[in-house]
Amino acid sequence: MTYFSVRMRANTQGRHISGAERIVDAAHVAETCAQLAQRALDHPKGEAAQTHLTVEALDVAAITHADALRVDVAECADPDAARAVIHGLLAPLTPHVDALIRETFAARDMRGAMLVCAGTGARLEPDCERGVRVSHMDTLEYTQATGKDAAREALVLASKVAAHPDVIAELCISDDPEYTTGYVAHAGTYTRIPHIKPAGSRAGARAFLVREGADIPALIDYLERQPVLIRTEAQA
Numbered sequence: 001m002t003y004f005s006v007r008m009r010a011n012t013q014g015r016h017i018s019g020a021e022r023i024v025d026a027a028h029v030a031e032t033c034a035q036l037a038q039r040a041l042d043h044p045k046g047e048a049a050q051t052h053l054t055v056e057a058l059d060v061a062a063i064t065h066a067d068a069l070r071v072d073v074a075e076c077a078d079p080d081a082a083r084a085v086i087h088g089l090l091a092p093l094t095p096h097v098d099a100l101i102r103e104t105f106a107a108r109d110m111r112g113a114m115l116v117c118a119g120t121g122a123r124l125e126p127d128c129e130r131g132v133r134v135s136h137m138d139t140l141e142y143t144q145a146t147g148k149d150a151a152r153e154a155l156v157l158a159s160k161v162a163a164h165p166d167v168i169a170e171l172c173i174s175d176d177p178e179y180t181t182g183y184v185a186h187a188g189t190y191t192r193i194p195h196i197k198p199a200g201s202r203a204g205a206r207a208f209l210v211r212e213g214a215d216i217p218a219l220i221d222y223l224e225r226q227p228v229l230i231r232t233e234a235q236a
């Protein structure tokens, strides 16, 4: 069977509004294009002025598979409690945890994720305003998605990222002002963190904590271009 990567990115006067993508078979390409185009118009950051859709046939032999992370939920009543959970999860992994958390909350409208060296705290991506956009991933079995399904999509993305041996952990705060659940992914677990930011906040970004000495061009190539299908629990 032929698979297609269907990708949408939308902006208004250069400001990133929305991006989403699927990997689907030929029978689902048209409806996926329609759903993603509609999403760019419905985004809480505003109706996008420009929407770009890409449909790309994939080499089936190049597609790899990975297991979904295990999902856990932290008990957090407010953003202070959420920060304490994030700190508790990431502090054992890097001496630069405070800067990592501060920078992730300070970022705005990035298309992609920050790459942060666990050993030095340095940013590793070539364009720090844009970040590295994780692409070419979906669940192994086709799942019907009518609108934005943030939790499902984030689990798929985080599972692809975590499958790379040079990524130690991920911190994610949605840049959607109305979406206040974020997560930390580490050691096979995706910990959902409610109330990570106040409703209405424009804060939001992803940061990947990367092993010191990692081959960064190879890691970026994997994150941006390697097609990966994720086995979820239902498919195991």
Ligand code: PML
Pocket: 150, 151, 154, 172, 173, 174, 175, 176, 179, 181, 182, 183, 192
């Ligand atoms: C995003 O908006 O891209 C990030 C969504 C984070 C989802 C967290 C969750 O609900 O599990």
Ligand code: MG
Pocket: 018, 019, 174, 175, 176
């Ligand atoms: Mg987003």
